[in-house]
Amino acid sequence: MAPSPRAAACHNGLPFDRFLAELKQQAIAAGVSQRALSEAAPYLVYDQSIVNRDRGQRVFGQVFTEFARRRASDGAAQQSQARIRMYAAAFNRAEKEYGVPPAVIAAFWGLESSFGAELGNLHTLPSLVSLAYDCRRSEMFQNETIAALKIIDRGDLTASEMIGSWAGELGQTQFLPTHYFNYAVDYDGDGHRNLLRSAPDVIGSTANYIANGLKWRRGEPWLQEVRAPQNLASSFPWDQADLTIKLPRSKWAQFGVTYADGKPLPNDDMPASLLLPMGRTGPAFLAYANFAAYTEWNNSLIYSTTAGYLATRIAGAAPMRQPSAPVVQLPFNEIKELQQLLVRAGFNVGKVDGVLGQQSRIAVKTMQAKYGLPADSWPTAELLARMRSAPR
Structure with missing residues (x-):
């Protein structure tokens, strides 16, 4: 052609x-x-x-709970656990050599190719x-x-x-060729690094890339579901819920954040960000330094949060708490209208496409703070109404 x-x-x-x-x-x-x-x-x-x-x-364009319901279900976690048992020797070796937990490797493997069932055909x-x-x-x-x-x-x-x-x-974890060449390892000992057909090679290579390409920190957490204090919605510092802001867990505990089951957070200095993929009424997570590996792997917040959450489920975490009421999502056309209003207000939101990307979230947070709304980066009908009525 x-x-x-x-x-x-x-x-x-x-x-x-x-x-x-x-x-x-x-x-x-x-x-x-x-x-x-x-x-x-x-x-x-x-x-x-x-x-x-x-x-x-x-x-x-999917919201987090919708994507996670499909790709991080009980069944998905169980399939990953079965793969970890099936290839226990390779997973154990990879964790020992690279410090990457089997659950983290298996989550990417399942999401990227359904363990080799969906490799592409071009x-x-x-x-x-x-x-x-x-x-x-x-x-x-x-x-x-x-x-x-x-x-x-x-x-x-x-x-x-x-x-x-x-x-x-x-390959089965969908490496770009530069990543394949630099990080693929021969884990089955046949003299080739075959990420299309060899499960041990896939496991070892994925661990090598996460550890050395994405700078995984051995022995540290990546994501934990938490509960933010909804009864303090008016005074909670929602503007601190941002992946660029890292506070000690002791500070989040002072703000009233607990584990999802209500147990207190450790009173320590481990830095973490409060991640609210669907705003203050949706799921909440503490994202640790290792979560950067997920956003480097795929810069979609929905994908990276789902991959991290799935890994926690594989490792034994409980299913995500359901919100007390459904999280209200603006329709596609209204998000697109909001993006147009944000552009008119001087923000760079990238493409005006009706999809809540990172640039749009940053702009939403800024305007929420301007109007005295909870600055949680999640667009609401109230914010849209305020911006519609703003002087031109």
Whole structure:
């Protein structure tokens, strides 16, 4: 499929074949062999449909409780526990070597591919070179293409075996090729790092990436469900509920935060953030330093919170408390209208798409504080009404 004319705009007008020739030279300079390039050659072709998917990809739009109900259910936790028992030796070895608990590894494994059942069905190399030629993330995908060629060179996978998602992720925990090349380990001893077919390799490699790529802190928690004092809603410092704000657990205890079962928090200095994915009337969590690994893995707050919560369930935590009343969510059109009003007020909310992303949450929190509303970053009908009536 021929590239669109604008695809070459960031490459000084180079047609795709000239761009590809230059990319191959970069690969050779990075140590890729001619053998690997020859093997990959039939797959180094442009596919406009991949670029179209990248430009039109849907934003993560579900609310936390909806996504968690589907992906972090009792059944999901039990399936993960069964995998941990099935591959106990690999999980135990990974925890000993990398300090990452089996529950954390298994949660990502289940969420990313249903333990290898959903790997994607597209050849990886056409996706990578097409996205490398496109201007949106060209440098990133040039590096990913070279990493994929290095994986072939190393003998982990052949070019024809490289099949995954449309955006180039590979394996049962959906690694980008740079992560695959840098963090994949041979845990089954066959001389190859095969994250498509070898469960031990998947377990060890995922642990290595979490520990050394995402800087996991051995022996420390990642997420714990808590209860915020609803009876003090007017005086509780909701504006402190922010992943960028870390306070000692003793301070959260002073504010009236307890564990979900009502037991007191430890009176210690361990720093944590109060995470309210659906505002002050929804679920509440303490997010610790290790939670940064989740937001680095996937910057969607809904995904990262669900992955962290699922890991706690696998590790034995009780199911999430149900709110005393359903959390009211603004309809899609009203969130979009609120975003438009926030833009008019001078905020950068990113794309006005009816989805509550991080930039929108920051803007909502600022306006809630301005109007004297609980600044919990969750958009409400009251905030929308205030902004509708604000002078233009």
